[in-house]
Structures are given as C-alpha cells and as structure tokens.
Amino acid sequence: MRNKSIKYTEYIWDFDGTLFDTYPVMVKAFQEALKESGVIEKPEVLLHSMKKSIIETIHSFQSRYQLGELFFERYLEIRQSYSLDEQPPYSDAMKVCNQIVQQCGRNFIVSHRESPSLFALLDYYEMRQFFTEIVTGDHGFERKPSPEAYNYLIKKYQLKKGLSLAIGDRILxxxxxRAAGIKTVFIRSNDGLECDFADFRIDSLKEVLSL
Known part of the structure; x- marks a missing residue:
C-alpha cells in the first residue's frame, strides 16, 4: 500500500538544472566553443538564454556570427571533455528520488540530452535504479514545450493525471x-527566471515531497 505521506505517485523530472547541476559545465563549454570562433560572451548572458532553450540559443549564435553547422558538434565535444565529477546531482536529488520509490511512487525523466551522457551521469552517481523509464533526445519525440514525450509515458504506464507531476527548472x-494535462512544479534557481503559471513553485528539491 502506498505511504500516505506523499500525495502524488508519478514524478516526471527534467534532467539538466533540475536533478543535476550541469549548467555550469554547459555554459563553460558554450563559451569555449564561441571563443574558438572568435566570439566572446558573458556567462550570465549564456545561462539566461540556455535556460530558455539551448537549441534556440545555438541557432541564434549560429545565425548572428555565421558559425556554421559544426558549431553544435564542437560544443558537444567540449562539454563531453569535462569530468563527471564536475556535473553532480543536486544535494537532495538522490534522497528525494529514493524516498519516492520507497513510498511506492515512480520516477521518470524527460530530457533533451543525448542518451550516452545522461546515462553516464546517472550510472556514475548510482541513480539509474530510481527511474522507471528515461526518455532522452535520442527517442525522437518533439522537443518541449510539446507534450509528446509526456503523453507517451502517460499512455504507456497508464499514469493517473491527478496523481502526476511534471517537474523542471525551465518554462518549457x-x-x-500543462499541455499533457498534469500538475506542474517549477524549481526556482538563482538565475532570476520565474514561471507564474506553474501549479507549484519551489526553491529546493526536498519540497517536492511535501506537495
């Protein structure tokens, strides 16, 4: 029987910036890729843009500075050169995900990140076992804000929408x-982004358990 201390049973997590503190490496890698092309940009500007949409950020810089199609590949190469130790989970991520499983809930991930790097991080920090299914950019679903990947999980696992949460740090x-018809949780960070239309807004992962 499900422990009554958690109201929701299904938790669909974003990955970068939600479960794992990967944005510092992503921003540094983007800066390095730009610098190789002779472009200098402040990290706070890149972070603000990447938190809205990484793909749109890449396309914007490619168009503005005629960087070419190989720029994205170079960015990924540089990002992958950073150690896994530099891309840890947030302090409460493992504890929260484990507690959800212990209380008979289920965790899922929907991310645009490619499978090899996402699974490498989960395995390195011994967190893969907490997730029922992990949807990555390699699955081929439409990118957020499309609900396609969420609808896939809802249908496959017969998730009850009233007991499901979509959790992330970006408006996307x-x-x-919301487009999938489930409750949403926006995780605030120190980047200044807000989302007034989320059902819940929290400042730390552990607050998810008290919703």
Whole structure:
C-alpha cells in the first residue's frame, strides 16, 4: 500500500538544472566553443538564454556570427571533455528520488540530452535504479514545450493525471506538463527566471515531497 505521506505517485523530472547541476559545465563549454570562433560572451548572458532553450540559443549564435553547422558538434565535444565529477546531482536529488520509490511512487525523466551522457551521469552517481523509464533526445519525440514525450509515458504506464507531476527548472518544462494535462512544479534557481503559471513553485528539491 502506498505511504500516505506523499500525495502524488508519478514524478516526471527534467534532467539538466533540475536533478543535476550541469549548467555550469554547459555554459563553460558554450563559451569555449564561441571563443574558438572568435566570439566572446558573458556567462550570465549564456545561462539566461540556455535556460530558455539551448537549441534556440545555438541557432541564434549560429545565425548572428555565421558559425556554421559544426558549431553544435564542437560544443558537444567540449562539454563531453569535462569530468563527471564536475556535473553532480543536486544535494537532495538522490534522497528525494529514493524516498519516492520507497513510498511506492515512480520516477521518470524527460530530457533533451543525448542518451550516452545522461546515462553516464546517472550510472556514475548510482541513480539509474530510481527511474522507471528515461526518455532522452535520442527517442525522437518533439522537443518541449510539446507534450509528446509526456503523453507517451502517460499512455504507456497508464499514469493517473491527478496523481502526476511534471517537474523542471525551465518554462518549457512547465508548458509541456500543462499541455499533457498534469500538475506542474517549477524549481526556482538563482538565475532570476520565474514561471507564474506553474501549479507549484519551489526553491529546493526536498519540497517536492511535501506537495
């Protein structure tokens, strides 16, 4: 029987910036790729743009500075050169995901990140076992804010929408969850982004358990 201390049973997580603190490496890798092309940009500017949409950020810089199609590949190469130790989970991520499983809930991930790097991080920090299914960019679903990946999980696992949460740190995550018809949780960070239309807004992962 499910422990009554958690109201929701299904937790659909974003990955970068939600479960794992990967944005510092992503921003540094983007800066390095730009610098190789003779472009200098402040990290705070890149972070603000990447938190809205990484793909749109890449396309914007490619168009503005005529960087070419190989720029994205170079960015990925540089990002992958950073150690896994530099891309840890947030302090409460493992504890929260484990507690959800212990209380008979289920965790899922919907991310645009490619499978090899996402699974490498989960395995390195021994967190893969907490997730029922992990949807990555390699699955071929439409990118958020499309709800396609969320609808796939809802249908496959017969998730009850009233007991499901979509959790993320970007407006795209909230838009996708709302479009799928489930409750949404926006995780605030120190980047100044807000999302007034999320069902819940929290400042730390552990607050998810009290919703």
């Amino acid at each position: 995550d909230i838009q996708a969850g």
